Amino acid sequence: MVKSEMAESEVEVIHSWSAPRSLSTSLMYSFAQRDDIEVLDEPLYAYFLRVTGLDRPYREELLSKMESDGNKVTSDIIFGPGRKKYRFCKHISKQRLQGLTGDLMKKGKHFILIRNPLDILPSFDKVVPPSFYELGLAELVCIYNELREIGKAPPVIDAAELQQDPEATLRGLCDDLEIPFQPAMLKWEAGPKEIDGLWAPWWYKTVHKSTGFEKPRKYPEPFPFSLYDLLEQSLPLYNMLQRHVKKKSSLLSSPLPTPDLPVPANEKLLAWVGDEIMPRDSAKVSVFDSVVQGGDSVWEGLRVYNGKIFKLEEHLDRLFDSAKALAFENVPNRDEIKEAIFRTLIRNGMFDNSHIRLSLTRGKKVSSGMSPAFNLYGCTLIVLAEWKPPVYDNTRGIVLVTATTRRNSPNNLDSKIHHNNLLNNILAKIEGNNAKADDAIMLDQDGYLSETNATNIFVVKKGRVLTPHADYCLPGITRATVMDLVVKEQIILEERRISLSEVHTADEVWTTGTMGELSPVVKVDGRIISNGEVGAITRRLQAAYKKLTEESGIPIPTYVKT
Numbered sequence: 001m002v003k004s005e006m007a008e009s010e011v012e013v014i015h016s017w018s019a020p021r022s023l024s025t026s027l028m029y030s031f032a033q034r035d036d037i038e039v040l041d042e043p044l045y046a047y048f049l050r051v052t053g054l055d056r057p058y059r060e061e062l063l064s065k066m067e068s069d070g071n072k073v074t075s076d077i078i079f080g081p082g083r084k085k086y087r088f089c090k091h092i093s094k095q096r097l098q099g100l101t102g103d104l105m106k107k108g109k110h111f112i113l114i115r116n117p118l119d120i121l122p123s124f125d126k127v128v129p130p131s132f133y134e135l136g137l138a139e140l141v142c143i144y145n146e147l148r149e150i151g152k153a154p155p156v157i158d159a160a161e162l163q164q165d166p167e168a169t170l171r172g173l174c175d176d177l178e179i180p181f182q183p184a185m186l187k188w189e190a191g192p193k194e195i196d197g198l199w200a201p202w203w204y205k206t207v208h209k210s211t212g213f214e215k216p217r218k219y220p221e222p223f224p225f226s227l228y229d230l231l232e233q234s235l236p237l238y239n240m241l242q243r244h245v246k247k248k249s250s251l252l253s254s255p256l257p258t259p260d261l262p263v264p265a266n267e268k269l270l271a272w273v274g275d276e277i278m279p280r281d282s283a284k285v286s287v288f289d290s291v292v293q294g295g296d297s298v299w300e301g302l303r304v305y306n307g308k309i310f311k312l313e314e315h316l317d318r319l320f321d322s323a324k325a326l327a328f329e330n331v332p333n334r335d336e337i338k339e340a341i342f343r344t345l346i347r348n349g350m351f352d353n354s355h356i357r358l359s360l361t362r363g364k365k366v367s368s369g370m371s372p373a374f375n376l377y378g379c380t381l382i383v384l385a386e387w388k389p390p391v392y393d394n395t396r397g398i399v400l401v402t403a404t405t406r407r408n409s410p411n412n413l414d415s416k417i418h419h420n421n422l423l424n425n426i427l428a429k430i431e432g433n434n435a436k437a438d439d440a441i442m443l444d445q446d447g448y449l450s451e452t453n454a455t456n457i458f459v460v461k462k463g464r465v466l467t468p469h470a471d472y473c474l475p476g477i478t479r480a481t482v483m484d485l486v487v488k489e490q491i492i493l494e495e496r497r498i499s500l501s502e503v504h505t506a507d508e509v510w511t512t513g514t515m516g517e518l519s520p521v522v523k524v525d526g527r528i529i530s531n532g533e534v535g536a537i538t539r540r541l542q543a544a545y546k547k548l549t550e551e552s553g554i555p556i557p558t559y560v561k562t
């Protein structure tokens with residue numbers, strides 16, 4: 001039976017939604033090559049021009065030749081009977097105006113095609129001056145959300161993917177739409193086509209030269225900076241949709257799969273950056289920030305127990321001391337920092353079992369460079385709160401190895417400054433990781449014990465508790481707390497130089513830190529500590545520490561114990 005003789009029947013509609021200049025016409029040509037699909041080029045265009053009154057050079061001609069009643073278009077043309085199994089409708093998002101029948105969204109299969117505004121804007125500008133409204137990216141986000149809300153979350157593909165790897169992208173899209181891929185979709189003939197809308201002479205000059213999805217030019221044209229504001233407004237909307245693209249291409253080597261988070265609940269958290277609270281993926285510092293330029297920042301790790309922040313004042317004291325030692329200027333005051341911490345915790349509903357990474361950077365610079373003279377914006381405050389149970393196995397104990405990397409001495413960088421320039425510790429941590437240990441012991445210049453890459457260290461020998469002087473190590477707040485507890489428990493405490501062989505032959509060893517609390521050490525450099533079990537003094541101090549965290553701390557406003 002020839003095509004024209006085939007009876008018309010109900011067709012399944014595939015809706016393509018995109019901003020303009022997003023390769024949507026190429027994609028329509030691609031689908032038009034299939035033997036089971038007929039295509040429609042922007043069926044709602046006349047409706048859109050009539051209702052909005054927008055001017056176009058072809059406005060009158062279009063209104064006289066194309067149906068401009070949106071609901072009629074939807075029922076009779078988009079969902080009207082046809083001769084093929086499927087009908088592909090290319091829609092531009094802004095053409096979906098309020099008042100259209102809900103069927104448009106409810107019926108058929110939908111997908112979203114996005115393109116980086118960095119590419120859309122210069123391309124659109126060649127035909128009509130772009131505006132935020134003309135781009136329709138806000139409407140595209142609305143369409144995505146509406147479809148999701150009615151249980152039809154649409155697949156999202158990126159034009160960059162179509163250009164980089166058309167076959168894989170089209171195969172993926174066909175899979176998502178549950179239609180078989182057809183190789184014919186990869187090629188079409190150049191020149192104007194019957195299926196083109198009558199606006200084609202204005203808009204399709206470039207696409208008429210194409211015979212398939214072509215790789216983008218390696219080096220694009222300079223971006224027209226008159227469109228800079230529009231770019232800034234549009235990018236967040238593009239980025240929002242981009243998160244839903246399954247396969248992402250990148251200039252850099254092949255992107256890694258999305259990793260699992262240690263605590264999945266942290267996928268959706270809110271962080272304080274500067275003076276606002278942002279969702280995890282949007283919480284970013286400027287490329288001009290001192291922490292990026294030189295690790296020029298100070299920090300604290302704090303823990304939240306039972307609606308209270310443990311040792312908050314002590315951590316803030318150390319933060320301010322670190323900032324003063326580094327000659328930071330325009331530092332927020334104590335109350336401001338406390339408020340930022342409280343608000344972040346409250347917004348996240350984090351009142352227990354949480355850890356706060358509090359950073360204060362020297363701030364954004366007016367130009368890249370080392371000199372603090374460029375820091376004219378004031379410091380940047382970051383409050384990153386996460387759900388985080390203690391990170392070490394405090395029941396069975398941890399394993400340490402000694403690193404060859406020495407802990408910084410006050411000769412070069414004083415460890416009393418709790419700064420973000422952590423490479424000294426990171427090098428030691430790499431040694432620990434390579435040895436499959438939990439952390440690495442760092443020695444001072446003379447080979448005496450200092451601390452681990454992340455915690456302070458204590459040793460018990462014949463009933464006496466020993467810990468190194470805070471010359472090379474960070475004077476930890478947990479260290480000070482545990483030293484107080486040792487005294488309270490009436491155990492002898494000595495702060496002195498400790499050599500490595502004293503660690504290897506100790507009766508008990510433990511580390512301290514806010515993140516991991518008191519962690520028993522059962523093996524160091526392959527030597528089992530005592531009998532490899534958690535020692536009695538360690539257990540006593542763990543219990544005393546637990547009691548203290550339950551009882552003390554600065555209450556978080558609004559917290560009500562349930």
Ligand SMILES: Cc1ncc(COP(=O)(O)O)c(C=O)c1O
Pocket residue numbers: 301425451452453454455456474475476477478479512513514515
């Ligand atoms: C190198 C180093 N040592 C020790 C500690 C433990 O300090 P605190 O007990 O104040 O958390 C930390 C924590 O930041 C650290 O980075």
